[in-house]
Amino acid sequence: NAGVTQTPKFQVLKTGQSMTLQCAQDMNHEYMSWYRQDPGMGLRLIHYSVGAGITDQGEVPNGYNVSRSTTEDFPLRLLSAAPSQTSVYFCASSYSQGGGYEQYFGPGTRLTVT
Amino acid sequence: DAKTTQPNSMESNEEEPVHLPCNHSTISGTDYIHWYRQLPSQGPEYVIHGLTSNVNNRMASLAIAEDRKSSTLILHRATLRDAAVYYCILRYGGSQGNLIFGKGTKLSVKP
Numbered sequence: 001n002a003g004v005t006q007t008p009k010f011q012v013l014k015t016g017q018s019m020t021l022q023c024a025q026d027m028n029h030e031y032m033s034w035y036r037q038d039p040g041m042g043l044r045l046i047h048y049s050v051g052a053g054i055t056d057q058g059e060v061p062n063g064y065n066v067s068r069s070t071t072e073d074f075p076l077r078l079l080s081a082a083p084s085q086t087s088v089y090f091c092a093s094s095y096s097q098g099g100g101y102e103q104y105f106g107p108g109t110r111l112t113v114t
Numbered sequence: 115d116a117k118t119t120q121p122n123s124m125e126s127n128e129e130e131p132v133h134l135p136c137n138h139s140t141i142s143g144t145d146y147i148h149w150y151r152q153l154p155s156q157g158p159e160y161v162i163h164g165l166t167s168n169v170n171n172r173m174a175s176l177a178i179a180e181d182r183k184s185s186t187l188i189l190h191r192a193t194l195r196d197a198a199v200y201y202c203i204l205r206y207g208g209s210q211g212n213l214i215f216g217k218g219t220k221l222s223v224k225p
Contacts, residue, residue: 033212033213035215041217042201042215042216042217042218043158043215044215045212045213045214048212058212059214090157090158092157092158092213096211097211097212098205098206098207098208098211099144099145099146099148099163099165099204099205099206099207099208099211100146100163100165100207102148102160102163103148103150103160103213104160105157105158105159106157107156107157108156108157
């Protein structure tokens with residue numbers, strides 16, 4: 001299994017540009033989520049999904065959109081990039097949203113917005 | 115979400131055991147105790163989780179207090195590769211079990 005994969009690894013955007021961060025998992029996990037991590041900080045939850053066609057907001061959803069058309073993929077869209085969105089973005093998946101299951105994380109995408 | 119309290123930082127010597135504490139006095143009966151770690155420039159990595167009983171796996175042991183208001187992650191022999199930020203997180207056992215990260219404990223390992 002490849003686990004959780006994310007592309008691209010690095011990205012530089014200009015203010016106002018849009019882009020999509022890709023996330024895929026091959027473990028048939030129902031639950032997927034996106035986090036951002038600012039320098040020296042812990043991870044903050046952006047959006048999550050408990051299955052195909054179902055998404056919900058986390059702690060910091062503003063400026064981001066998600067959709068879940070398949071079990072495997074959970075892309076994160078930045079609608080109009082701002083310097084405040086400069087961060088490292090992590091995607092994660094878990095068999096279920098329930099507490100008894102561990103969560104697996106991708107390697108991250110480092111995004112810089114100038 | 116129930117919160118956890120961890121020391122900001124800890125130091126250990128290589129090849130010695132490390133005990134990382136976590137307080138979670140407002141834990142509910144359905145909250146699982148999860149531990150993750152994050153090595154520099156990497157994504158978080160699952161370490162261990164438990165509900166009521168102590169747990170062991172190839173990476174670590176989790177000791178849970180009888181009243182469940184605190185827990186301790188035990189690394190039996192620290193290596194330089196164990197230097198990381200360790201996060202103790204309560205994950206609700208029901209259908210809203212998002213992982214909410216705090217600041218964690220930064221563990222330094224000295225050779």
